[in-house]
Amino acid sequence: MTLSFHAETFRDDYTFANSPAAIRAFPFPFDRDAYMYTVNIEQHVPGPVQSATEFPIHIDEHYVAEMRDRAITLAEDPLRCQSLPHMMTAEWDLLELLMTSMATHYPAHFTLSRDGDRWHWINRPMDVDQTFTFGDVSTLPQGPMEYVTRQCQGDFCLLDQREDNLWMDAGMVTSQADWSLDFDLGMNFMEWHAPVPLAHDLGVFERALKFLLNLQHGCPVRRLNWTMTINPRLDTSPENYHRWGIDKASVTPENVGDKVHLRVELQALWRLPRSNAIVFSIRGYLIKMDELVTQKKWARRFHRVLASLPQPIADYKGLGRFRDTTVAWLSRHDDGLPTSPGFAPD
């Protein structure tokens, strides 16, 4: 498939927008009219053609602009990309996973040729042509994780497995929903999830961890998570919260459709072959309310989900200042009819 990439921004003048095709491919995260934390893990198998899950690694029309935004964020704050010394094998595993997947599924844009350890990587949209020796760091301009994730949409964490736990020992995190890699680096699964309400008591994290410890190579899994963001901003980090927090106070009944975005994370997990580490990819999708309500079912359903969302979850996600205004706006797009089961638009 050949994509045409938008020239758009995720800061300052915020020109980001979705094409009708991208709206239809949006991974809407609600399969019923209410939301609660669950162990929502499924096999990461190919989904419908032109959906977010058609391929293991999803590249779309926002690719080039997202990579440009990542480069700006990294230039201002290099700590968004960190790796502890024992993670080098996992970094190479990640590079292999991403390059092979991108080249296999988007051959018009990416090419990988291998001759033993001599690899040749071509990334046409970003004008990259790189020959390197797999396993030899000195042949790449950055470490393998940083190199490949500067060229792949989504945030990435590499989890080391030991002591029956997962440890966040490396990552590239520039478009996060208000959490800090620098702060969480070196923590285990329970520690980095510590701030999440309700889910610990529901046993969600205990069961999820148990499942992940047994994740097998070749059998990746995925789940969806969501939050809301004011303006199509990728860098909603705690580091810059003193810059973007004020945007939450800017929502009015008149600008909801343009300013308020549903932000969905398609999270996938792979066991890596050499290091036995796990990759956790956090592929983010943004959709403004004006775009969302073009799909009648999504408009009805999101209105009901947001109106009935348990208070601790709304507080944790930081929706306080604009939730009521958004629910009121969405109510105009909810005719009260029943919604069909499942995620897909009607």
Add this chain to the structure above:
Amino acid sequence: MKPSTIKSRPLYGTLAPVPQATQHIAIVEGEGALALADAFAGHEALRRTIILFSPIAHRADHDQTAVLTSLSCEALHLASNVQELLGTLVTILSTATMGTRLYVSGSEDFIGRVTSEALRQGIEMDAIQTEHRGAPTRRVQCVHCKGFIDGVSASPALCPHCGLHLLVRDHYSRRLGAFMGVSIDAESPGDLPPPEAFGA
């Protein structure tokens, strides 16, 4: 403010000498000296125990120095501040062996600084015991400018490095030895609740 039970925050215990240890290193501050004395007084482990003590200035800690002197351990290092104490600790740890156990007691921010330095020197978490004594002050890292603030007693707190008013969260990093501080009035500049002191 009630103490939280958030899962990233360490639980502190009561010091107890590990009989099999080949070397004991006790790192204590202020009232932590008394926790050490409670655990070690009269114990044969003292012959293999090095104590590093940092008295808290402006308090009557000479009694605590006397308590530590009376323990007759292998060596007692008195430091004039925590920075100096950490320097001594790094030197001692550079020759530490597998059977070494660490015992840390004092305020929560002291425990955090010592633990994070020890982890950086390659000591495993399960070789470190901790006991909280003294003020419930916290060590905080400002997530915006990454500066550390020692001895924080209430939230919100002013970041002396970048001037933002910080909500002190319960989320804790052992690697950094600090709680996260994040702007409290970002969504409503100047809107500051009165500081609330931390509970024990």
